[in-house]
Amino acid sequence: MRIDRGGHVAAIGVGADEGETGVAVAMEAIDDVAAGMSPVEAAWIAVRDMLRRSLGARTFDGWLKPLGLDGFDDDSGVVTLAAPSDFMASWVATHFADQLRASWRAVLPHVTEVRVAARSESVRLASFGADTPSAIEPTVPVAVVEAAAPLAMIGTPLEARYTFDSFVVGKANEVAYNAARTLALGGPVTFNPLFLHGGTGLGKTHLMHAIGQDYLARHPDARVIYMSAEKFMFEFVSAMRAKDTLTFKARLRSADLLMIDDVQFIAGKDSTQEEFFHTMNEIISAGRRLIITADRSPQDLEGIESRILSRLGWGLVADVNPADFELRLNIIDKKLEGMTGATVPADVAMFLAKRISANVRELEGALNRVVAYATLLGRTIDMDFAQETLADLLRANQRRITIEEIQRRVSDHYRIRQTEMSSARRAREVARPRQVAMYLSKQLTPRSLPEIGRRFGGRDHTTVIHAVKQIEKLRAQDAELDADVRLLIRQLEG
Numbered sequence: 001m002r003i004d005r006g007g008h009v010a011a012i013g014v015g016a017d018e019g020e021t022g023v024a025v026a027m028e029a030i031d032d033v034a035a036g037m038s039p040v041e042a043a044w045i046a047v048r049d050m051l052r053r054s055l056g057a058r059t060f061d062g063w064l065k066p067l068g069l070d071g072f073d074d075d076s077g078v079v080t081l082a083a084p085s086d087f088m089a090s091w092v093a094t095h096f097a098d099q100l101r102a103s104w105r106a107v108l109p110h111v112t113e114v115r116v117a118a119r120s121e122s123v124r125l126a127s128f129g130a131d132t133p134s135a136i137e138p139t140v141p142v143a144v145v146e147a148a149a150p151l152a153m154i155g156t157p158l159e160a161r162y163t164f165d166s167f168v169v170g171k172a173n174e175v176a177y178n179a180a181r182t183l184a185l186g187g188p189v190t191f192n193p194l195f196l197h198g199g200t201g202l203g204k205t206h207l208m209h210a211i212g213q214d215y216l217a218r219h220p221d222a223r224v225i226y227m228s229a230e231k232f233m234f235e236f237v238s239a240m241r242a243k244d245t246l247t248f249k250a251r252l253r254s255a256d257l258l259m260i261d262d263v264q265f266i267a268g269k270d271s272t273q274e275e276f277f278h279t280m281n282e283i284i285s286a287g288r289r290l291i292i293t294a295d296r297s298p299q300d301l302e303g304i305e306s307r308i309l310s311r312l313g314w315g316l317v318a319d320v321n322p323a324d325f326e327l328r329l330n331i332i333d334k335k336l337e338g339m340t341g342a343t344v345p346a347d348v349a350m351f352l353a354k355r356i357s358a359n360v361r362e363l364e365g366a367l368n369r370v371v372a373y374a375t376l377l378g379r380t381i382d383m384d385f386a387q388e389t390l391a392d393l394l395r396a397n398q399r400r401i402t403i404e405e406i407q408r409r410v411s412d413h414y415r416i417r418q419t420e421m422s423s424a425r426r427a428r429e430v431a432r433p434r435q436v437a438m439y440l441s442k443q444l445t446p447r448s449l450p451e452i453g454r455r456f457g458g459r460d461h462t463t464v465i466h467a468v469k470q471i472e473k474l475r476a477q478d479a480e481l482d483a484d485v486r487l488l489i490r491q492l493e494g
Helices: 024-029 039-055 057-064 086-095 097-107 174-185 204-218 229-241 245-253 270-285 306-314 325-337 346-355 360-377 383-389 391-399 403-414 418-422 428-444 449-455 461-477 479-493
Strands: 009-013 068-073 078-083 113-118 153-155 194-197 224-228 257-261 289-294 316-319
Touching: 039 057, 039 068, 039 097, 039 360, 057 086, 078 086, 086 097, 086 113, 097 113, 174 194, 174 204, 174 289, 174 316, 194 204, 204 224, 204 257, 204 289, 224 229, 229 245, 229 257, 229 270, 245 270, 257 270, 270 289, 270 306, 325 346, 325 360, 346 360, 346 383, 360 383, 360 391, 383 391, 403 418, 403 428, 403 449, 403 479, 418 428, 428 449, 428 461, 428 479, 449 461, 461 479
Parallel strands: 078 113, 153 224, 194 289, 194 316, 224 257, 257 289
Antiparallel strands: 009 113, 068 078
């Protein structure tokens, strides 16, 4: 089986063992892993998990997470992985050859070669690789985007699995969801642009892909462009080097729907921000739709020109908050609906929803891992198996507490608005809870003092130091305050 794609291929040689007669034997070990999932796709799940654990989350997310499984040649034992650009394909082939070779051969010993290919624009969507999610461990295959979409799409292809139907709505994301549905309808809107912000893995990218697909379904001839801010910068720089910026400008500014993901990545890039600003103006002035995401609100974006931040404030700013327990449980239930044959007991589902709370992407990844490992090993999923399979992830989540969670918990405890955490008010009923939140942020997160200060309304690190010392002093003198702090720590850690 071989699915061809366009693109420039960077090969990573893997020596074939003598006596190997193909991949049939290795395939049998992981056959029938899930309805609709091939053995090679199941192997890709295990390979990604091995790479994430061996390289660390930061390296994996930066370079290997964007890769998709492109194809497998049964006769030659060649695995082809798809990268979003020539540059990334070359970098991965140069810097991660050993890790890719070892991981693939650990799962499928009969693999003879691993190739990393930059996919061509014209075939990215309607092909094997587009069915394999690249954000986390792949799940069962889904239908590809309609054939008309590649003609309308420029930039990064839309993920067919990211739809409004597959998005689980809760209190944490309902404003962003409703705004996204409104924009996708294509009728008159009272806000433009739509700015979505929130932490990693909470659903911002999912909503952008859903908007694009729904909009194309309603307007098949529309020009829809989705790309990351990093890709925007890369293509703009490439256009400048090729002395062809006019083509770049015309391509983006003619879009009926332009979506730019993770705009924080252009911070400090003056020439890129200049072009981004004029592109925003053109899109908005022409009455076309613009959607932008970032990991924080416009006011908290550093290194972004004030005129860009001003334009972002023109439209609707909607936050996507961390999912609460109820929403996480609903996400697991929704995910299981698409996993034919997977049986996850209710107590295991509740355990995952309670313990994997950092973000939705990690929660889905944990569920994928449990189901895949159980199938590969022939085990029944129960509490002991889930804890054993996710031991490293569970340890990490025990230590991962965010400043936003601390602010929310402290605000609820002292019955004040969460916005007071970053306000300029100095009244005692506001200042003391704010100091407690700063203290807990220092004790329970790895964030630096300057970063903590920025999350509390741009305060200086010396203010954070003063708050920490003040609460330490008061805990020794005030039994009631000490009890409050102890209770908050138990709630945050438990």
